[in-house]
Amino acid sequence: MSKCAVEIVAVLLVVGMVAGCGGGSSPTTPTQTGTVSTGNTGMTVNGIPLSELPATQTMTVMPVDPTAVTYMSPFRPSHTGIDINTITGGHFLSPGAGIVTNIELNTGNGLPGGSNYGIRIHLTSTGLYAWYHFEVNGSISDQVQRDNILVALGDRVSAGQHIGNLVSLGKNAHVHFDMLDAGGRDAVQCPLVYFSSAVATTWESLYDAKILERTSKLPDLCNEVDVPNP
Secondary structure (H helix, E strand, O other): OOHHHHHHHHHHHHHHHOOOOOOOOOOOOOOOOOEEOOOOOOOEEOOEEOOOOOOEEOEOOOOEOHHHEEEEEOEEOOEOOEEEEEOOOEEEEOOOOEEEEEEEOOOOOOOOOOOOEEEEEEOOOOOOEEEEEEEOOOOOOHHHHHHOEOOOOOOEEOOOOEEEEEOOOOOOOEEEEEEEOOOHHHHOOOHHHHEOHHHHHHHHHHHHHHHHOOOOOOOOOEOOOOOOOO
8 A cells, every 4th residue: 555545544544433523634744854974884773773864853843743742741851852843644744854763552651541653753872862752641552643643663763754644532632742863761851952943943833832822831942941831
């Protein structure tokens, strides 16, 4: 089956599951990233060599189609990522050129009692990766999880490529988005530091707008100290 056919089936399955929810929105058009390679041999993850990736890369695409976003929760030391809530079928995108190094079904993490799934994309040969943890706020079958993961282990992906959909079964459904390097969670930073200034500004503006739709309290999107959720 072609990737286009898989994508159509995935969106139809999601829309059919949740009556009354909005359908998937159009994915952002893929763009090219500016990369710098130092010619190093890179790491190997899950038997997948990263040597073809650049040693450094600035991300040029938000990891989600912004038209699908309904809410976001900020980064802070006790919450090492940004939570992105979307309509059911919300499209998630690769922030840069990379390689899919892990796909998980039923991760056992995140919202309790749910069938959560994850996608990891390595973006540099030195170990920087994006982690998308899809937390559905309910239970779905393994097949539905697979149908909403649009990449396979070892796939090369481009910036802006549609990699997966969020199955949203409740108001708390979201994707927990992390950017981590070889230092792991001990050295985690707010994801925005890895993005171009233009994308970071757009992301912050979208966050501000979605928060202000619900409350007048507006913490920063990236926080060095713990703050309550808005």
